[in-house]
């Protein structure tokens with residue numbers, strides 16, 4: 001399969017973030033077209049495209065929009081999720097920094113489609129300072145051209161967009177955590193239901209969509225639902241950004257039709273494995289996704305195929321590990337992340353993630369006990385499905401899969417108090433690590 | 437998680453000293469007022485107001501929490517709850533250059549811990565500590581969303597991508 005340039009068609013242009021560059025490439029034509037249709041027609045178009053959200057869960061976007069209550073007197077909100085904090089994910093940043101107007105045009109059309117109130121927010125992770133500044137500038141340009149503000153292009157539709165910076169908390173990428181965070185609170189997810197479409201930010205019906213999802217909308221409006229479906233497979237449609245990092249020769253963001261073969265992506269497009277070592281494990285959908293072994297990667301990268309393979313497509317953040325990686329230590333590092341990022345609201349997640357990290361660290365340090373592998377496995381069972389939001393489940397993905405698929409390496413560690421020959425630990429045990 | 441307890445050893449540090457109250461300068465106050473226009477509630481302006489305050493005052497002291505609480509009509513304890521939840525709000529002064537090394541998986545397997553260790557050893561610091569001259573703070577951080585150019589080190593607002601022990605070592609020398 002050949003790479004494509006659809007979502008990324010502008011990113012290599014000089015001055016790609018400027019509104020003039022965007023307009024010269026046909027930008028904001030979709031907005032003009034959309035404003036001539038009714039909001040319901042746009043919702044139907046997005047439904048027909050079969051687009052599924054690019055933020056992680058893969059929920060059909062048009063269907064989500066359709067869940068907004070028809071008769072509520074409350075204003076409706078559109079929130080763009082630009083938190084991009086899932087380890088291994090760095091695709092939204094490309095759109096934000098290189099083609100911000102694609103996102104902005106997508107947001108205006110989407111806000112029109114869902115009949116949003118006149119204020120919309122982009123929740124961008126605090127570390128993306130540069131990205132936030134680029135967005136602020138792009139929004140000013142869009143206002144100056146009349147694409148934002150009152151009575152946009154004479155349509156009677158009013159909208160403005162505010163960039164809201166997060167402050168370093170992964171959980172604010174979870175839609176309910178994000179909503180709490182915009183309201184000025186700790187980013188602790190709320191119980192669902194009610195779902196955001198019914199009661200979201202400021203007590204109002206709310207749609208939360210990922211940057212890449214919203215950026216697909218102008219393309220769907222321009223070319224139609226059938227065109228969008230021509231990329232990929234049924235129910236897994238559209239152009240898609242894939243992030244590849246770790247032990248590959250050419251890491252980066254790659255665009256393909258949905259469903260590029262994972263093995264082909266790693267070996268052909270990313271130039272294969274660093275140091276030409278054998279492949280050991282692949283995390284296919286961001287740090288929350290269960291690991292795959294080399295014999296499991298000959299599959300199309302889409303929502304359904306990865307679910308069938310017992311893992312998840314998530315944010316399409318592919319982390320590749322070669323044979324030099326100590327799998328116990330790699331798993332420890334993911335656990336450390338979840339222990340740090342648990343919002344602390346529910347006991348299984350707060351305590352469980354810390355314990356998993358502690359047990360993995362003790363195995364790595366030679367203090368593992370023979371029952372530790374089973375203990376870890378049991379723990380994933382006691383956290384998964386028993387916590388309030390999906391972070392609890394996410395924390396279990398890497399641990400359960402590693403223990404299951406690399407059990408011998410865990411047992412070797414516990415027995416010999418050292419890493420498996422040929423593998424190495426990428427940290428020094430005599431150095432302190434940052435506290436939570 | 438720390439709590440506001442009168443008898444805790446943190447108390448003197450945590451409780452605002454009213455003799456040291458703070459205030460935005462006029463241009464920062466204007467930015468603050470503009471923030472309020474963007475949200476339907478005052479409370480929602482808290483995160484951006486904290487970013488603004490950190491730019492102004494360098495860190496979020498108890499006095500800053502009280503000040504923002506007053507401006508936004510939020511209990512100072514609630515402001516503290518928010519400040520302590522988010523990583524990026526500094527609850528103590530940090531160095532002029534805040535060196536933040538990502539050590540999450542994609543960076544780790546591209547030798548990020550070597551960079552982190554080098555920073556700590558070269559400057560003689562423990563994680564999160566600041567050099568005595570107040571120049572540099574070193575912390576370990578989670579994925580910065582730049583794994584394709586791992587390892588990544590963030591210094592204040594700037595990303596240093598495809599970093600190496602050598603490149604960061606040199607960079608540390610230039611941070612005045």
Ligand SMILES: Cc1cc2nc3c(=O)[nH]c(=O)nc-3n(C[C@H](O)[C@H](O)[C@H](O)COP(=O)(O)O)c2cc1C
Nearest residue numbers: 053054055081083084085173174175209210213390
């Ligand atoms: C712990 C956690 C972290 C998440 N982080 C992100 C994120 O950084 N960016 C994102 O777009 N979605 C993230 N999500 C998914 C969101 O909850 C939500 O499903 C998504 O923003 C919806 O957008 P979409 O329908 O366009 O995919 C996260 C979910 C969980 C459970």
Ligand code: SF4
Nearest residue numbers: 343345346349387389
């Ligand atoms: S599962 Fe974890 S992150 Fe989610 S609400 Fe519970 S404690 Fe917070």
Ligand code: FES
Nearest residue numbers: 538543579580583
């Ligand atoms: S792991 Fe370091 S930037 Fe993502």
